Amino acid sequence: MTKIINVKTSKDSYPIYIEHGLKTNWASYIKQLLRGEKVAIITDSNVGPLYANELKASLENLNIKSCIFIISAGEKSKSISNYENLATKLIEDNITRSDLIIALGGGVVGDLAGFVASTLLRGIDFIQIPTSLLAQIDSSVGGKVAVNLPIGKNLLGSFYHPKAVLIDPEVLQTLDKRVLSDGMAEVIKYACIKGESFFEFLEEYDLDSISGQFDKLISTCCQIKADIVERDEKENNDRMLLNFGHTFGHVIESNFNYEVYTHGEAVGLGMLYIANLGERLGLTKLGTSDKIKTLMLKYNLPIDYPKMDIEAVKAIIAHDKKSIGEKINTIFIRKIGDSFIYPEYIDALIEK
Numbered sequence: 001m002t003k004i005i006n007v008k009t010s011k012d013s014y015p016i017y018i019e020h021g022l023k024t025n026w027a028s029y030i031k032q033l034l035r036g037e038k039v040a041i042i043t044d045s046n047v048g049p050l051y052a053n054e055l056k057a058s059l060e061n062l063n064i065k066s067c068i069f070i071i072s073a074g075e076k077s078k079s080i081s082n083y084e085n086l087a088t089k090l091i092e093d094n095i096t097r098s099d100l101i102i103a104l105g106g107g108v109v110g111d112l113a114g115f116v117a118s119t120l121l122r123g124i125d126f127i128q129i130p131t132s133l134l135a136q137i138d139s140s141v142g143g144k145v146a147v148n149l150p151i152g153k154n155l156l157g158s159f160y161h162p163k164a165v166l167i168d169p170e171v172l173q174t175l176d177k178r179v180l181s182d183g184m185a186e187v188i189k190y191a192c193i194k195g196e197s198f199f200e201f202l203e204e205y206d207l208d209s210i211s212g213q214f215d216k217l218i219s220t221c222c223q224i225k226a227d228i229v230e231r232d233e234k235e236n237n238d239r240m241l242l243n244f245g246h247t248f249g250h251v252i253e254s255n256f257n258y259e260v261y262t263h264g265e266a267v268g269l270g271m272l273y274i275a276n277l278g279e280r281l282g283l284t285k286l287g288t289s290d291k292i293k294t295l296m297l298k299y300n301l302p303i304d305y306p307k308m309d310i311e312a313v314k315a316i317i318a319h320d321k322k323s324i325g326e327k328i329n330t331i332f333i334r335k336i337g338d339s340f341i342y343p344e345y346i347d348a349l350i351e352k
Ligand SMILES: NC(=O)c1ccc[n+]([C@@H]2O[C@H](COP(=O)([O-])OP(=O)(O)OC[C@H]3O[C@@H](n4cnc5c(N)ncnc54)[C@H](O)[C@@H]3O)[C@@H](O)[C@H]2O)c1
Pocket: 044, 045, 046, 047, 050, 073, 074, 075, 078, 105, 106, 107, 108, 109, 111, 131, 132, 133, 134, 135, 138, 139, 140, 141, 142, 143, 144, 145, 153, 154, 171, 172, 173, 174, 175, 176, 179, 182
């Protein structure tokens, strides 16, 4: 049965459909939402060969014209030059405001295609078909779209919601194990900030056995994110809770030039760091960091915090979007499933 989660936004609402095997119906969902004549499928060089032709063929069966645009797989593609290339090609292809853009891929494709959709001709409808675990539980929900600037990630972007999110957990079968593990770090994050029983559920499985539980896992995460986004669409308050583990996660990613740790691996280490610190500051129940560490091991995530230069760490945190003068809004947890925002001095966060 298709699980439907509605995300309410300030202006509108849109559905997330989750079902094993949903991909056989992608085209009919698209047909329902298409106001114009054609569909532009934006995908990457890994996902395209696996799923784009199948989607194009099933659209053709419903007499819908479509075109496939492929970008190279990887974070480097979330660039202004790709944005310009795609925008130009779509205009050359005579796209109109009533047509539809489909983001078929992981978070890179979702963020880039979403940003193109949000700006081209002042806004074209788009649908997210997320294919990585991270995209299915996080980046496709909530309306943040962006590209990177050479000086930093996601600096050029907007809030622009899709018309629908179509999730088929079956496509995760072709995902690389490290990329799957990467997504699991964000799943663990949801459990830490909002779901004690969800955390206990995750403890019953590991990276291999969890695949039988993807439908439940994805709908739980999407529901948590939808609830948070509904309360705080523009990240003034509660949406910040989703940044648990991210301050030090970004420090690690940036300190190693985004080459050594994946985003999820770094976020996992960031969660452990804050849980440990919270225990020492008396903000977090003792034993919480051990619980997180045990769960991370089950999902093949690294647990050893790397050595970094303190001054370099301070400099990275000072540039974080969440810092306000000498303090930074940091997310701590009282215990598993119970998170809060705590403005703390940057100096007090860094271990000497
Ligand atoms: N907008 C948001 O709210 C939000 C939230 C979190 C992350 N993000 C962004 O998401 C991006 C990371 O997303 P990601 O981890 O999905 O990265 P990604 O899009 O690079 O995908 C990871 C890898 O998996 C491949 N892949 C994806 N689906 C596949 C499938 N079904 N089978 C085989 N290979 C597949 C991709 O080609 C890529 O090589 C970052 O740019 C990050 O900034 C955005």
